[in-house]
Structure formats: C-alpha cells, structure tokens
Amino acid sequence: MFTDQASQEIQQLRAKSSQTKLHTLHAILRGRVFDGKFEVAGKTIGFGFVPNRASLVEGKLVLNGRIGFILPKQTTRYVDDATATLIATQGGIGVSPVRRQLLTGTAQTAQTATSDQKLEQEKGPETDLQPGLHSFEPPKYDELGRPRVESTDQLAFVGVLYFKLSPIDNQALGISIDLSDVQLGGRLAPTDDLARDLQLLFSDIVMKLDRESDDAFHSLLDDLNAAFRS
Numbered sequence: 434m435f436t437d438q439a440s441q442e443i444q445q446l447r448a449k450s451s452q453t454k455l456h457t458l459h460a461i462l463r464g465r466v467f468d469g470k471f472e473v474a475g476k477t478i479g480f481g482f483v484p485n486r487a488s489l490v491e492g493k494l495v496l497n498g499r500i501g502f503i504l505p506k507q508t509t510r511y512v513d514d515a516t517a518t519l520i521a522t523q524g525g526i527g528v529s530p531v532r533r534q535l536l537t538g539t540a541q542t543a544q545t546a547t548s549d550q551k552l553e554q555e556k557g558p559e560t561d562l563q564p565g566l567h568s569f570e571p572p573k574y575d576e577l578g579r580p581r582v583e584s585t586d587q588l589a590f591v592g593v594l595y596f597k598l599s600p601i602d603n604q605a606l607g608i609s610i611d612l613s614d615v616q617l618g619g620r621l622a623p624t625d626d627l628a629r630d631l632q633l634l635f636s637d638i639v640m641k642l643d644r645e646s647d648d649a650f651h652s653l654l655d656d657l658n659a660a661f662r663s
Contacts, residue, residue: 453610453611454610454611454613454614455471455610455611455612455615456614456615456616457615457616457617457618458471458480458598458615458616458617458618459471459618459620460480460481460482460617460618460619460620461619461620461621461622462619462620462621462622462623462628462631462632463624463625463628464625464627464628465483465484465627465628465631465660465661465663466481466482466483467481467482467483467484467617467619468480468481469481473608473609473610474609476504476505477505478502478503478504478505478608479502479503480500480501480502480503481500481501481503482498482499482500482515482517482617482619483498483499483500483501484496484497484498484517484661485497485498485499485661485662486498486658486661487654487657487658487661488654489654490518492642493518493519493520493642494518494519494638494639494642495516495517495518495519496516496517496519496596497514497515497516497517498515498517499511499512499513499514499515500512500515500598500601502606502608504606504607504608507607510606510607512601512602512606515598515599515601516598516599517596517597517598517599517617518596518597519594519595519596519639520595520596520597520616521595522591522593522594522595522639523591523592523593523595524589524590524591524592525589525590525591525592525621525636526592529588529589529590530590530623530629530632530633589636589640590632590633590636591621591632591635591636591639592620592621592622593618593619593620593621594617594618594619594621594635595616595617595618595619596616596617596619597616597617598615598616598617600612600613600614601613601615621635627660627663630660631657631660634653634656634657634660635657637653638650638653638654638657641653
C-alpha cells in the first residue's frame with residue numbers, strides 16, 4: 434500500500450507532467466534588468482531578471498541574480514540566487530555602437546571610437562551614379578579570407594543573449610506553467626546609458642570567451658560586475 438507521502442508525490446508528478454511547459458522567456462534589457470512578460474491562461478505575468486554578479490564557469494559566462502514575477506492583483510514573488518548560463522548569442526545588425534571606456538566604479542562613460550567606427554558613423558548617404566547603379570568599394574577580407582561587413586571584427590556587437598536558467602519552482606510562485614527547464618532570450622536594444630554600456634561589455638566578453646585566460650578578459654568581467662553594482 435502507498436503511504437500518504439508517496440501518494441502526494443505521485444499526485445505532484447502527475448500534476449507537473451500535465452502542465453504546459455514554457456521554453457523561453459523573452460525579455461529586453463532596460464538598465465541592468467532583463468524585463469519581459471508572458472501569458473498563462475489569459476493572464477499576463479511580468480518578470481524581471483536582475484543580475485548582480487558575473488563569473489566564468491567551465492568556459493561559459495554565468496550570471497547570478499534575482500528573478501521577480503509580477504502576478505495580476507498579487508504581490509511580486511521572487512526567486513533568489515537564480516543562475517543564467519550563456520548558451521548562445523545572436524549578432525546585432527546595422528552600424529556598430531560606439532565603444533565606450535567605462536570609468537571604474539561609476540556608471541559615467543567617456544566615448545571612444547575606433548577609426549573604423551568613426552568612418553562608419555561619419556559616412557554620408559550613398560549616391561547613385563545612374564538610376565539602379567551604385568558605387569561599391571572592393572570587398573575587404575580578414576586574415577582567414579572571410580569578407581568583412583559592417584558588423585564584424587571590432588565593429589561586431591551582440592543583439593541577443595540566450596541563457597539557460599536554473600530550474601524555477603512554478604508551483605511555489607503560484608504560476609500554472611512549468612518553468613523547470615526554461616531559457617531567457619535577452620534582447621539588447623538599449624535606450625539608456627547603462628544598458629548601452631552593458632551591451633558593449635557583453636559584446637566584448639563574448640568575443641573573448643575563447644581567450645578567457647587573457648588579462649583583458651578578466652578586466653572586462655570586472656567592468657561588467659562594476660556595472661551591475663552601479
């Protein structure tokens with residue numbers, strides 16, 4: 434015969450298996466908060482992931498922080514010490530944002546730009562030689578023979594970060610959708626200075642992940658943590 438505890442565990446497993454699974458939380462970076470929302474049973478639930486620490490774990494960027502869930506007509510409920518492990522990125526398109534030099538311990542910035550970035554930003558509109566004909570420069574290639582475009586090398590930047598979140602107990606939060614195996618898709622389209630700085634730091638860190646032993650990488654990681662504390 435089943436004990437009461439065993440029966441309860443079986444009922445919980447059945448309830449969990451019958452729940453709809455949410456695979457991705459879509460968010461946009463505002464300041465240092467990944468802010469988004471999703472719908473469950475016709476109700477909109479807002480959420481925000483606030484990272485407070487970045488580290489390198491087995492060659493992957495890991496963010497630790499707090500996730501808040503805003504349920505209709507209820508107080509905000511939190512998941513503390515949540516982890517977000519970077520599993521993939523999507524490059525940004527368009528003109529690269531100006532690289533900034535972070536001032537240690539502050540959120541203020543001084544703008545610096547490479548010569549390529551200045552050229553890209555100062556370039557005027559293309560003019561037609563004849564209708565349907567445009568003036569093109571010969572393509573440029575990197576040391577591996579790959580064509581350089583407007584968003585490669587020092588002009589490259591990240592547009593979306595994809596993180597694997599640590600399991601979330603939706604039942605403890607009062608949310609009727611399975612959040613035990615969910616990703617966070619964080620879009621970087623900054624409209625404030627802090628988010629702009631974070632986009633550039635994320636971009637530079639991603640480009641150096643295969644060289645995590647370099648002093649420059651650890652300096653960037655320190656800058657990212659300083660930005661989280663600002």
